[in-house]
């Protein structure tokens with residue numbers, strides 16, 4: 395452990411857990427100074443999903459130039475600390491960010507802060523002008539996770555519900571694939587849904603009437619698949635695609651909103667934070683704001699999906715966990731509840 399001085403600190407954030415190379419500079423006094431993002435989507439699109447080895451190699455190619463870019467933009471020679479995503483994620487990809495963070499930490503003689511990727515998503519709304527106060531309910535919905543979390547304070551997390559099968563982002567991606575849309579499918583499906591009739595198909599709202607806070611999306615995905623096959627056999631798939639997309643999106647959003655509101659009420663929480671890639675979904679943002687009688691917070695759209703800014707701000711809030719550079723941490727799986735309060 396190193397002692398962290400209680401004055402303004404400049405944190406370099408590095409995100410490389412999956413298929414986005416994200417870098418940002420965050421100042422504890424002045425906020426976000428610069429950020430840069432490189433998406434690998436085009437590299438993986440031909441394979442229909444993320445290829446881990448290609449992801450790692452591309453992080454190696456892009457990370458240093460992006461760091462140079464944000465340092466130049468903010469006119470900074472060296473940060474006070476470096477925060478990097480240490481998991482959960484693809485181990486090879488995490489090693490690239492962790493290796494760079496620790497190498498630079500040794501060169502610049504500054505401490506490093508290993509950050510939990512999902513805590514980064516959860517804290518992304520702290521970058522906004524009006525950040526949420528504690529306690530709140532977090533709906534974390536991304537490509538790999540669907541979680542309802544009771545957040546009492548920084549690091550005091552209890553997972554109330556999680557997905558039993560596919561994450562909701564994965565369900566969007568797989569359904570998009572069924573509808574002949576590219577990877578990643580979530581944004582494309584949401585766009586197609588804008589022109590469709592969401593009442594055309596009555597898809598199941600998975601487990602919405604059960605008391606559990608857990609989610610399950612594979613049944614919904616299968617229901618869409620059966621309708622896609624039927625439409626194909628009947629030669630009307632092309633004209634049905636928008637209706638299928640809209641009806642799927644409505645069912646998924648209804649499920650997320652109903653469960654989030656129920657969880658917030660059960661826990662007596664007056665604030666909901668929606669974060670993670672699916673948090674960029676316009677219908678989800680609108681419905682939860684319309685139907686919840688408390689306050690709803692989201693990160694700006696660009697900070698819903700993976701980015702370096704959320705890692706930098708999470709690092710700033712976890713300065714008490716800063717360690718001397720030299721030991722790379724990379725964990726494919728990592729429980730959010732195990733994090734605990736910073737510095738303990």
Ligand SMILES: Nc1ncnc2c1ncn2[C@@H]1O[C@H](COP(=O)(O)OP(=O)(O)OP(=O)(O)O)[C@@H](O)[C@H]1O
Nearest residue numbers: 536537538539563580581670671672674675699700
């Ligand atoms: N507008 C949208 N509507 C629905 N889904 C969306 C939208 N925009 C992005 N997504 C989905 O968000 C996911 C990507 O989010 P994110 O980058 O947070 O996930 P990840 O980093 O791959 O997963 P994790 O954070 O769980 O490791 C994809 O599944 C994508 O389809």
Ligand SMILES: [Mg+2]
Nearest residue numbers: 536537699700
């Ligand atoms: Mg993510």
